[in-house]
Amino acid sequence: MHTSPSAQATVLPANQPQQFYRGGSSIAALRGGGDDREFGPEDWVASTTTRFGQDEAGLSRLPDGRLLRDVVSADPQSWLGAEHVSAFGDSTALLVKLLDAGQRLPVHCHPDDGFAKRHLGSRFGKTEAWVVVGTSGSNPVVHLGFRDDVAPEVVAEWVRTQDSSAMVGSLNEIPVNPGDTVHVPAGTPHAIGAGVFIVELQQPTDFSITLEWQGFLSDAEGAFLGLDTATALETVNRSGFDDATLSSLVKRTGGIGEGRVPLLAEDAQPFFRADRLHGAAELDPSFGVLIVLDGSGELHCADGSRLPLHRGTTAVVPHAAGQTRLAGDLTTVLCRPPAAGSNA
Structure with missing residues (x-):
């Protein structure tokens, strides 16, 4: 491709x-x-x-x-x-x-x-x-x-x-x-x-x-x-x-302060997906929107590039970034479109 x-x-x-x-x-x-x-x-x-x-x-x-x-x-x-x-x-x-x-x-x-x-x-x-x-x-x-x-x-x-x-x-x-x-x-x-x-x-x-x-x-x-x-x-x-x-x-979900927290009701799946991520996380290839709520760190992309992130950063991640990795002490919200097979 x-x-x-x-x-x-x-x-x-x-x-x-x-x-x-x-x-x-x-x-x-x-x-x-x-x-x-x-x-x-x-x-x-x-x-x-x-x-x-x-x-x-x-x-x-x-x-x-x-x-x-x-x-x-x-x-x-x-x-x-x-x-x-x-x-x-x-x-x-x-x-x-x-x-x-x-x-x-x-x-x-x-x-x-x-x-x-x-x-x-x-x-x-x-x-x-x-x-x-x-x-x-x-x-x-x-x-x-x-x-x-x-x-x-x-x-x-x-x-x-x-x-x-x-x-x-x-x-x-x-x-x-x-x-x-x-x-x-x-x-x-x-x-x-x-x-x-x-x-x-x-x-x-x-x-x-x-x-x-x-x-x-x-x-x-x-x-x-x-x-x-x-x-x-x-x-x-x-x-x-x-x-x-x-x-x-x-x-x-306010009481959950670690790992990957799925945010939305099940009925939302055909429309969009959202997770709150605490600290390091592996992200599968997908178009995504990242909003950093707190802390700082980096997004490591499959090509070796690194995107610095800090509180207040908003970023767009293309599918072509491949398997990516969040590193650092940060809290982010990852927003994604629906999975291709789930559209209503």
Whole structure:
């Protein structure tokens, strides 16, 4: 297999496209930089995904200025591996973000693959998962799924009148701590609370149906991806989430401080994979995104090259890096696309 010289493990600069909500100080603190601008709450890491309706906003650039999307599409086998390419083409099938909620996010949901294919011309919807890496404030929470079944006309009325208190009040409120992870299937109404800092894994789209847009977006037009309201609301899972459902989506891993810790619920496997790695680790060949939460060390690649890593480093690792090895006293989150045979 021909390997592009550019298919190398690479440390990535910050990539914070403008957002409508506040946050960013936790990202700046992790990275050790001074960029804590009020509306820099998301860092799109190794992104080949644009913001909805944009040509370039959201795309990651390599240190030499080239777009990662273009480099991957020019040599997908080196970056992604043959099995991945046979399943997903030249898409990384993954979007990773650092997300620092400086305020509560609006209640929203995301379309599933079927809806995205029918209405948005995309193979991928937007299932996502949250890996909580920091919290602040007296009551850090996330809101996930309706507590009880909600009739479609009730949801429509909440959206028409922009009844924020009803929307937020209808959701399960889940206290979170670092190490907790939450799987968010497409269609699930949700909101991330103020003071919650996460590594977010998503399918590679920017599709959001913003049910609670007033006070967040300038008007309703941007809330529904250009769809009419009735069609947009078809994306909402109106079923109540009971304790058993919630326990299948939420994992608590904060007490595990050694070895390799699988982070996500089983239902996430067809969409993405994530592990927290403590100290040295052997990594099989795969496209991957590394986020260093603490400490320092190196990534040793199969060709003998070494990539220095320290707290706040974000790096992209191509399949062509081969069998790699993390060395040093460091804590990292490794995000990977789904295994080629597991796509839903």
